[in-house]
Amino acid sequence: MELKNFSLEGKIALVTGASYGIGFAIACGMAKCGATICFNDIKQELVDKGIAAYKEAGIEAHGYVCDVTDEDAVNALVATIEKEVGVIDILVNNAGIIKRIPMCEMTAAQFRQVIDVDLNAPFIVSKAVIPSMIKKGHGKIINICSMMSELGRETVSAYAAAKGGLKMLTKNICSEYGEYNIQCNGIGPGYIETPQTAPLRERQPDGSRHPFDQFIVSKTPAARWGTTEDLVGPAVFLASDASDFVNGHILYVDGGILAYIGKQPQ
Numbered sequence: 503m504e505l506k507n508f509s510l511e512g513k514i515a516l517v518t519g520a521s522y523g524i525g526f527a528i529a530c531g532m533a534k535c536g537a538t539i540c541f542n543d544i545k546q547e548l549v550d551k552g553i554a555a556y557k558e559a560g561i562e563a564h565g566y567v568c569d570v571t572d573e574d575a576v577n578a579l580v581a582t583i584e585k586e587v588g589v590i591d592i593l594v595n596n597a598g599i600i601k602r603i604p605m606c607e608m609t610a611a612q613f614r615q616v617i618d619v620d621l622n623a624p625f626i627v628s629k630a631v632i633p634s635m636i637k638k639g640h641g642k643i644i645n646i647c648s649m650m651s652e653l654g655r656e657t658v659s660a661y662a663a664a665k666g667g668l669k670m671l672t673k674n675i676c677s678e679y680g681e682y683n684i685q686c687n688g689i690g691p692g693y694i695e696t697p698q699t700a701p702l703r704e705r706q707p708d709g710s711r712h713p714f715d716q717f718i719v720s721k722t723p724a725a726r727w728g729t730t731e732d733l734v735g736p737a738v739f740l741a742s743d744a745s746d747f748v749n750g751h752i753l754y755v756d757g758g759i760l761a762y763i764g765k766q767p768q
């Protein structure tokens with residue numbers, strides 16, 4: 503028996519919203535395993551910063567400005583990548599936003615904006631890459647889900663609705679396109695240190711830790727926040743031939759939060 507390989511040599515990956523944060527770390531990990539990296543972000547300034555950061559890491563990434571909620575722009579992006587770089591083998595739907603607003607104070611427009619970036623966009627980008635994956639005979643789609651694909655909490659109704667929906671979109675892409683050798687899986691990161699979660703870790707005026715920061719550490723059996731590096735191995739696995747029979751699965755990389763009932767009061 504031959505061990506299926508974790509190498510991404512010869513593969514072309516598109517990671518959305520990957521100038522920094524989780525997307526950047528995943529893209530760097532994939533590049534180290536041999537993949538050619540394409541990424542997009544919403545502004546030229548971010549793309550330029552991203553290209554410089556990849557360069558510093560020794561990676562020649564192809565960066566593009568594209569808003570993932572704009573279907574015409576996404577279709578043009580995928581056509582450009584196919585022409586300039588080649589057919590995309592691996593798509594990581596990473597771009598995302600959060601709005602922390604109590605539900606009854608949130609406007610419908612704010613709710614829609616979150617759904618648009620976190621749920622509609624993965625549909626739009628996946629739809630744009632799947633036809634060429636079918637022609638090529640294989641493809642990997644990784645959707646960056648969340649703890650909020652399973653759990654709710656105060657103030658994140660739109661985000662939880664979107665990430666719960668993304669979990670089901672993942673299972674549905676697997677159901678519709680598995681027969682074409684396309685695997686669509688999700689990664690559900692726990693609480694990870696990135697700009698998105700920075701407000702939850704801000705020091706208090708007296709220098710003490712943010713109560714949410716302490717709450718997360720107490721809820722996580724690993725007793726720490728995750729780092730973007732924690733997500734790299736799982737992403738490489740789901741992008742590689744080693745996961746060819748893994749489909750429609752959400753891999754939670756959460757230090758054990760979902761397994762844990764929480765510390766009993768002392």
Ligand SMILES: NC(=O)C1=CN([C@@H]2O[C@H](COP(=O)(O)OP(=O)(O)OC[C@H]3O[C@@H](n4cnc5c(N)ncnc54)[C@H](O)[C@@H]3O)[C@@H](O)[C@H]2O)C=CC1
Binds near residue numbers: 523525571599
């Ligand atoms: N940080 C965390 O604890 C967790 C994050 N996630 C998810 O992981 C993904 C990445 O998160 P982070 O790196 O923490 O976020 P971040 O806020 O640090 O980075 C998000 C990236 O997406 C880009 N982006 C936002 N809207 C876009 C649009 N319309 N078009 C193109 N690019 C756009 C941003 O410019 C940025 O580069 C998101 O989907 C997030 O919901 C999931 C679970 C935990």
Ligand SMILES: O=C(O)C(=O)C[C@H](O)C(=O)CO
Binds near residue numbers: 602650658690691699
């Ligand atoms: O609860 C919040 O506030 C968050 O920022 C949620 C995290 O980004 C997340 O997705 C945890 O999985």
